[in-house]
Amino acid sequence: MSSQTETVEADIIARILSRRLLPGDRIDDGNLRERLGVSATPVREAFMRLDAKRIVTRRSSGGVFVTRLDLADLLRLNEALSEIEGAIAFHAAQRISRAQLGVLETAIARCEAAGQDANLYYDANIDFHHGLIAACANPALEEAAYGFALRIIGYIVAKLDLPGQIEKSNLEHWRIHEAVASGQPDLARDLMIRHIKISDSVAIGIMGRMAEGAPRIA
Template sequence: MNATASRSRAAASLAPRPLYEEVAELLRQRIFSRELTPGSWIDELKLAEEYGISRTPLREALKVLATEGLVTMKVRRGAYVTEVSERDLTDVYHLLALLESDAAGVVATRATDAQIKELQALHNELEKSTGDRERFFEINEKFHMRLLEIADNRWRDQMVADLRKVMKLNRHNSLLKSGRIEESLAEHRAIMQALNTRDPQTTAQRMQEHFRSGLEAAA
C-alpha cells in the first residue's frame, strides 16, 4: 500500500460519526435499558431539547432505529418504541436458531485451537457471572458474537445483529424466569462440549436447542 492510500485509510478511520448515528446509539441504549419502554411514545421535541439538537438528526436517528425494528413509525402519531408480539418473538428466535446453529457448525469444523480457547474463556467468564444478570447478558452476547466472527460470514453477521436488537427488547423477560440463567448456562456447556470435540452436527443441534429453550422462556 502506498503512502497516499495509507493516509486516506487513516483519515477515514478517524472520521467522526454523523450526529444522527450518535443520537441513534443514545436512543438504542435507552430502549435496551428500558428507560424508553415498549409501546411508549417518543417525544421528539423533548429529546431534541435534551440533546441540544434540531429535530432533523433526531428524525434521521429514528429512521435508523425503525429499520432495526426497535422503533415503529405511526402515521400522524409519531414514533413509538416497538412492542414485541408473540409472533415477532417466534419469528426472531426461529431465524436466530437457523443462522447461529449454522455458524456454530462452521466453527466446530474450521476454528483454530486458539479460537476454540477464546470461546472457552468467554464461557468460563459466563460461569462466574450468574449472580449478576447484566454481566451475564454482556458475556453471553460476547460469546455469541465472537462465535459468529469466527464463522466469518458478514451477511449472516448483519442479519444476526439486527435480529438480536429486536430480541433485546424482550431479553429481560426471558432471563427473569426462575432458573433460566442456570438453564442457559447448562446449554452453553453443551455447546462448548460439542465445539471441543469438533462435532459440527451436535454443535448445531445444541445451538438450536439453546434458542428453542430461550423462546420458551421468553414467550
C-alpha cells in the first residue's frame, strides 16, 4: 500500500471520528483528490480497504458512502463492543495507576461540563474510555475497541441526543470509576457492559434519531 493510500484512508477515518462524515454520507472522491493532492489511484485503493473493513460501502450504482447500519447490525456491533469494553474495564481495574485515575476524573468532569450538547459530551466521553484503554495496557483490546467503535460513532452520538441518556451516562461513569479505583475488576466489567449495551427500545430510538438527522459537526 502506498503512502498516499494511507494518507487518504487516514483522512477519511479522521473525518468519521470527528463526525464530519456520518453514516449514509457520500464521500466526494474529487474533493479528496484536490484537498490531499493525490491521483485517483490512491483514492480508489483507500476506498477498497475501507470497504473491506465495512467502514464504507461502494454502491454498484456509483459512489462511496459511509456505511449505514440497520437495526440488527447496530445491535450486533453494540453487543460485541460492550464485551470488549467490559474486558478493558476488567484489566484496567487491575492495572490502573493514580495518575491514570486522575485522567478518568478529569474526563468525567468534562462530561458533566458538556451539559446537553451530544457532540461535546461525546468528545469528553471518548477521553474517559481512552483513559481506561491506556490503563488496560492491552494493544489488542485497544485495536478491537477502536475497530468496532469506528463503525458506530454516529449512532453513539445519536444515542446521547436521546432524552435522559447523558445523565444516565454520567452516573454510570462514576460507578465504573469507583469500581476501577477500588480494584474490583469483575464489578468494573459488569458495569461497563451495562454502560455500553443498548436495549432494543433505545436502538429503535437511535435509528429514529438518525433518520431525523444525527447531531453533526459543522
